Amino acid sequence: MTTAGTSTLLxxxxxxxxxxxxxWLLGVGFLVSxxxxxxxxxxxxxxxxxQLRATLGANAAVVAMSGPKDLLATIGxxxxxxxxxxxxxxxxxxxxxxxxRHTRSDEETGRAELIRSARVGRHATLAAALSLxxxxxxxxxxxxxxxxxxxxxxxxxxxxxxxxxxxxGMAFAALTAVFAQLFENPRGVYxxxxxxxxxxxxxxxxxxxxxxxxxxxxxxxxxxRTLPYVEDRxxxxxxPIAVSVLLAVAARTLLDRRDFAAGLLPSRPGPATASPALSxxxxxxxxxxxxxxxxxxxxxxxxxxxxxxxxxxxxxxxxDNPEVANFFPGGATDIVNAFLAITMVFQALIAAAYGVxxxxxxxxxxxxxxxxxxxxxxxxxxxxxxxxLSVALAGTAVVMLASGFGExxxxxxxxxxxxxxxxxxxxxxxxxxAVWAIVAVAVLGFGWLPQAAATVAxxxxxxxxxxxxxxxxxxLPTWVQNASPFAYTPQxxxxxxTAAPLVVIAVVVVAFLGGGFVGFRRRDIG
Amino acid sequence: xxxxxxxxxxxxxFGQTRALDGLDLTVARGEVxxxxxPNGSGKTTTIRVLLGLLRPDGGTARLLDGDPWxxxxxxxxxxxYVPGDVTLWPNITGGEVIDLMGRxxxxxxxxxRDELLExxxxxxxxxxxxxxxxxxxxxxxxxxxxxxxxxxLLDEPTxxxxxxxxxxxxxxxxxxxxxxxxxxxSSHILAEVEALCDRVSIIRxxxxxxxxxLADLRHLTRTSISxxxxxxxxxxxxLPGVHDxxxxxxxxxxxxxxxxxxxxxxxxxxxxxxxxxxxxxTLEEMFLRHYGGAE
Numbered sequence: 018m019t020t021a022g023t024s025t026l027l028x029x030x031x032x033x034x035x036x037x038x039x040x041w042l043l044g045v046g047f048l049v050s051x052x053x054x055x056x057x058x059x060x061x062x063x064x065x066x067x068q069l070r071a072t073l074g075a076n077a078a079v080v081a082m083s084g085p086k087d088l089l090a091t092i093g094x095x096x097x098x099x100x101x102x103x104x105x106x107x108x109x110x111x112x113x114x115x116x117x118r119h120t121r122s123d124e125e126t127g128r129a130e131l132i133r134s135a136r137v138g139r140h141a142t143l144a145a146a147l148s149l150x151x152x153x154x155x156x157x158x159x160x161x162x163x164x165x166x167x168x169x170x171x172x173x174x175x176x177x178x179x180x181x182x183x184x185x186g187m188a189f190a191a192l193t194a195v196f197a198q199l200f201e202n203p204r205g206v207y208x209x210x211x212x213x214x215x216x217x218x219x220x221x222x223x224x225x226x227x228x229x230x231x232x233x234x235x236x237x238x239x240x241x242r243t244l245p246y247v248e249d250r251x252x253x254x255x256x257p258i259a260v261s262v263l264l265a266v267a268a269r270t271l272l273d274r275r276d277f278a279a280g281l282l283p284s285r286p287g288p289a290t291a292s293p294a295l296s297x298x299x300x301x302x303x304x305x306x307x308x309x310x311x312x313x314x315x316x317x318x319x320x321x322x323x324x325x326x327x328x329x330x331x332x333x334x335x336x337d338n339p340e341v342a343n344f345f346p347g348g349a350t351d352i353v354n355a356f357l358a359i360t361m362v363f364q365a366l367i368a369a370a371y372g373v374x375x376x377x378x379x380x381x382x383x384x385x386x387x388x389x390x391x392x393x394x395x396x397x398x399x400x401x402x403x404x405x406l407s408v409a410l411a412g413t414a415v416v417m418l419a420s421g422f423g424e425x426x427x428x429x430x431x432x433x434x435x436x437x438x439x440x441x442x443x444x445x446x447x448x449x450x451a452v453w454a455i456v457a458v459a460v461l462g463f464g465w466l467p468q469a470a471a472t473v474a475x476x477x478x479x480x481x482x483x484x485x486x487x488x489x490x491x492x493l494p495t496w497v498q499n500a501s502p503f504a505y506t507p508q509x510x511x512x513x514x515t516a517a518p519l520v521v522i523a524v525v526v527v528a529f530l531g532g533g534f535v536g537f538r539r540r541d542i543g
Numbered sequence: 544x545x546x547x548x549x550x551x552x553x554x555x556x557f558g559q560t561r562a563l564d565g566l567d568l569t570v571a572r573g574e575v576x577x578x579x580x581p582n583g584s585g586k587t588t589t590i591r592v593l594l595g596l597l598r599p600d601g602g603t604a605r606l607l608d609g610d611p612w613x614x615x616x617x618x619x620x621x622x623x624y625v626p627g628d629v630t631l632w633p634n635i636t637g638g639e640v641i642d643l644m645g646r647x648x649x650x651x652x653x654x655x656r657d658e659l660l661e662x663x664x665x666x667x668x669x670x671x672x673x674x675x676x677x678x679x680x681x682x683x684x685x686x687x688x689x690x691x692x693x694x695x696l697l698d699e700p701t702x703x704x705x706x707x708x709x710x711x712x713x714x715x716x717x718x719x720x721x722x723x724x725x726x727x728x729s730s731h732i733l734a735e736v737e738a739l740c741d742r743v744s745i746i747r748x749x750x751x752x753x754x755x756x757l758a759d760l761r762h763l764t765r766t767s768i769s770x771x772x773x774x775x776x777x778x779x780x781x782l783p784g785v786h787d788x789x790x791x792x793x794x795x796x797x798x799x800x801x802x803x804x805x806x807x808x809x810x811x812x813x814x815x816x817x818x819x820x821x822x823x824x825t826l827e828e829m830f831l832r833h834y835g836g837a838e
Contacts, residue, residue, distance in 0.1 A: 125672065201673070202633075202670075204634070284673060286636075286666075287639070287669070288639060289636065289638040289667040289668045290638050290639070290642055291638065291641075291642035291643050295642065295643050296646045296647075297646075297647070298647070300643075305632060385630055386626065386628060386630040387631070389591075389596060389626055390626055390629075390644065390683070391644075391647060392594070392595075392596060392615075393594045393596070393619060393626075393696075394619055394644060394647035395616050395620045395647060395648055395649050397616045398615075539598075540598075541596065541597045541598060542591075542596040543591070543596065
């Protein structure tokens with residue numbers, strides 16, 4: 018039997034996922050319940066909902082980033098309007114990594130060879146991986162149902178949302194299974210699925226702002242079209258289910274046409290000699306990190322554009338919902354700049370996450386044994402660490418500029434004033450010292466406590482997120498709030514920018530970086 | 544004798560584990576030196592100290608008349624290194640890695656590089672993720688051999704190679720020896736050691752247990768003798784240097800320390816030797832004895 022061993026493999030896969038999968042589910046649950054509670058407390062009367070329909074529903078940029086305006090008829094629909102696209106992206110990524118990891122990654126590393134040499138059928142790994150995705154999507158449905166019904170939304174609509182989210186996830190799981198037959202390495206698979214996911218998001222964005230036709234070829238659009246809490250239509254779910262089955266059958270057919278560990282698309286050979294760019298540790302670090310830098314920069318450009326596109330509606334929005342003013346520094350005065358400042362802080366935190374992961378690449382290279390051969394050449398430790406660090410520091414600047422550019426472009430277009438682009442790009446740079454301070458902690462840790470560097474850096478990052486985003490929620494003592502570099506950063510463009518605090522942060526950054534280099538020069542490698 | 548590597552009393556601890564416990568190693572310029580020992584005996588740790596990647600806890604290490612820790616960058620221009628476990632960047636081709644390593648060391652000989660690619664039958668256009676273990680090993684070997692480094696530090700460089708490639712590797716090392724360059728070769732392949740090495744050092748538990756030419760080492764070991772005589776053999780087992788004797792009237796089998804061989808043969812000669820076979824120690828036996836620490 019070609020599926021012999023499927024159930025054993027499935028149990029083994031569940032065991033391997035036991036620490037990873039719960040975090041994804043927790044993330045989905047948090048995202049949905051947070052939105053549900055927030056929307057229900059903000060728009061708690063029919064009048065407020067009607068105002069929202071008039072302002073947000075009429076804003077093409079908001080509709081493009083959220084969902085069809087038909088959803089804005091009920092409060093439950095409003096929740097779905099705001100969060101479903103993003104929850105669907107999270108669930109799609111979860112499915113992509115889940116299926117990719119257990120099929121193509123395992124084949125590439127050779128783990129699957131060991132399994133296949135046992136009494137395991139040719140189709141067993143694929144069947145088990147898709148079953149695993151099925152179980153994960155069932156869990157997504159349950160978690161989503163709990164997050165919506167549990168926060169007071171109607172039961173039938175909640176059940177529909179849960180199953181719709183799971184069904185969209187399943188379509189992406191099956192799509193990943195198909196691409197896993199085509200490409201020889203996981204990067205190719207993830208790239209193709211990521212592109213399909215991006216296309217799904219954009220198509221429904223265009224569709225929802227026009228006559229809706231394009232939304233019907235996007236799995237995310239199918240989920241929206243069930244119109245939970247508004248019409249509670251079940252039949253659009255047939256689309257993702259049918260597509261999942263078709264793609265699964267296609268994956269199985271393609272699997273029969275290829276050799277183990279091979280892909281149907283031949284892998285392209287690369288250059289036989291290195292270009293002059295690859296002549297120094299800096300060239301190498303850039304080559305290793307450029308793809309991820311481009312990804313983060315594009316991501317923050319899009320996020321900036323999303324924020325910028327709604328900037329101009331803030332004033333009207335605030336008139337309709339005066340209690341929202343509490344969320345902004347300075348209340349209702351100068352609301353646009355306060356909004357821009359808040360979104361900039363948020364994007365700076367995301368840039369810091371990029372910066373930390375980029376700086377920690379140095380540690381990744383070290384533990385993988387790839388630092389050793391480079392340091393055995395005439396490359397000094399200082400040059401080697403500088404190479405990775407320069408990408409991290411310059412990269413965070415690029416990422417911040419991309420977010421400022423996106424926000425300036427979108428906001429500038431809505432108010433017909435393109436001078437917003439340079440203005441908001443400069444504003445973005447005001448947050449750079451604070452971002453670098455978090456990166457510098459990672460470098461200091463790398464120099465002195467290499468084993469703990471990643472943990473320390475991410476804890477510090479999490480702490481900064483906590484005190485910056487949720488300080489009001491948790492009512493933290495002042496000294497705790499003041500431990501974050503963002504506490505000293507002027508909230509541009511809302512607050513006036515003064516040089517003194519930025520210089521102080523920069524001095525701390527230099528001290529931490531210097532300390533990291535001193536530690537790294539004194540310690541063992543490996 | 545001018546020395547390329549001079550290590551004495553080297554100590555290195557990793558937490559509670561003692562990796563090197565007073566290791567000595569002397570490598571003369573222009574020699575191919577075999578560096579032998581069981582897994583975990585400290586060979587890789589020694590090489591990492593010599594590369595300035597680890598800081599020793601005691602003893603001294605000199606490399607090409609420099610301090611491997613303080614003068615690391617200066618010394619690395621003059622040496623090439625092949626790690627025991629070659630990991631490469633998955634998305635970079637073998638050819639790119641070879642060029643990069645050469646440039647980082649300070650230039651490489653393009654003609655020699657292409658010739659080595661040919662000899663090792665390596666496709667430089669493949670991404671590193673697609674290489675097998677043996678091919679990754681070849682990438683590191685070509686990168687090191689294409690350099691004009693005066694010292695090569697090779698940590699089990701042929702572990703993943705097939706016999707054909709092993710032969711190519713041995714040829715390359717012979718050429719390097721003729722050019723008067725120095726090689727420190729850590730290896731488990733005894734035929735390779737026998738074919739290439741002028742001298743060897745055997746280490747065990749972080750300490751040097753034996754060092755010298757292969758002939759020296761053989762001399763320190765035992766020869767197996769099987770003999771038949773006209774008169775009954777007596778008293779042979781009590782002669783100095785005789786071990787594991789089995790006597791059966793006019794037949795005897797025993798091992799004898801090579802430096803006592805002469806005395807034993809004289810004694811036997813008086814008994815009228817009918818037949819005698821003497822088997823010199825094999826390298827394997829020699830190493831197993833040192834590795835296992837028997838005796």
